[in-house]
Amino acid sequence: MNPVDIFIDIFLLLLMAAVAIAIVRSHLMFAVVMLSGIFSLLAAVLYVHLTAVDVAFTEAAVGAGVSTLLFLATLALTHVNVEEKHKPVRMVPLVIVVATGAMLIWGTLDMPHYGDPEAPANKHVAPRYIQDSPKETGLPNMVTSVLASYRGYDTLGEVVVIFTAGAGVLVILGRGRRRWRPGVKDEDGDNAEEERA
Amino acid sequence: MFTAAAVAILVTMVMAIIRAVKGPTFYDRVVAVNMFGTKSLLLIAVLGFLIERPEFLDIALVYALINFVGVIAVMKFFRYSHLGLPHAGDDLGDL
Numbered sequence: 483m484n485p486v487d488i489f490i491d492i493f494l495l496l497l498m499a500a501v502a503i504a505i506v507r508s509h510l511m512f513a514v515v516m517l518s519g520i521f522s523l524l525a526a527v528l529y530v531h532l533t534a535v536d537v538a539f540t541e542a543a544v545g546a547g548v549s550t551l552l553f554l555a556t557l558a559l560t561h562v563n564v565e566e567k568h569k570p571v572r573m574v575p576l577v578i579v580v581a582t583g584a585m586l587i588w589g590t591l592d593m594p595h596y597g598d599p600e601a602p603a604n605k606h607v608a609p610r611y612i613q614d615s616p617k618e619t620g621l622p623n624m625v626t627s628v629l630a631s632y633r634g635y636d637t638l639g640e641v642v643v644i645f646t647a648g649a650g651v652l653v654i655l656g657r658g659r660r661r662w663r664p665g666v667k668d669e670d671g672d673n674a675e676e677e678r679a
Numbered sequence: 680m681f682t683a684a685a686v687a688i689l690v691t692m693v694m695a696i697i698r699a700v701k702g703p704t705f706y707d708r709v710v711a712v713n714m715f716g717t718k719s720l721l722l723i724a725v726l727g728f729l730i731e732r733p734e735f736l737d738i739a740l741v742y743a744l745i746n747f748v749g750v751i752a753v754m755k756f757f758r759y760s761h762l763g764l765p766h767a768g769d770d771l772g773d774l
Contacts (some may be wrong), residue, residue, distance in 0.1 A: 537733075
């Protein structure tokens with residue numbers, strides 16, 4: 483990695499830290515929602531810089547897009563816009579959080595470097611995918627062959643999970659969609675007006 | 680050249696964050712987030728040329744679309760507290 487890349491990475495991470503501190507210290511809930519959108523955008527740029535483009539897409543669409551809207555919807559429903567005054571900093575939780583973070587950083591020290599071709603993750607099954615997957619699956623794209631063939635059951639499970647989650651969300655949100663119209667019976671057969679009252 | 684552009688975009692990002700943190704009105708913050716989205720897609724485009732993967736330009740285009748739709752949705756929600764058709768009255772529980 484050249485120095486410019488490292489500088490951009492460090493700068494983006496510093497910005498993320500600054501935004502996170504601003505989120506914690508903000509009184510206004512609306513500002514917190516907007517800042518969390520910015521936080522997600524920063525994370526998305528970092529993922530793109532790590533060439534994890536698909537993860538970055540998900541982060542931008544879900545983190546910066548949908549979850550911002552969900553937060554705003556929650557604010558509109560709860561009508562709470564100002565949080566309580568700051569409490570003084572409590573030392574014990576701060577020490578625990580800093581110690582846990584330091585331990586996690588220490589734990590990453592003996593991990594292989596980013597993109598290291600000698601890393602175990604790149605030695606395990608990746609050479610076989612690279613060399614044999616066109617022959618074994620007949621697919622020209624290596625990622626597709628892994629997702630649709632080698633990990634076919636895993637992908638099927640993921641699709642089932644997403645379908646179930648989507649169906650659950652539709653069941654919950656669909657309830658509020660029923661509109662009251664005078665003289666129109668709803669699906670249950672009883673009068674909608676009675677049900678409202 | 681691209682390095683200078685990237686540094687300039689990073690500086691603008693800092694300014695947008697400052698406005699989003701300080702911004703006295705709602706609209707300051709919404710515009711700050713919109714501008715930050717624009718800056719992040721510009722940074723992605725410049726990064727594509729910096730790390731010699733110019734196809735990142737397409738990704739930046741899709742980011743522009745997400746950003747556009749997202750800000751429209753936020754403003755619409757702000758105006759109507761609702762994402763469907765504008766309607767009168769307080770209909771709690773309806774998203």
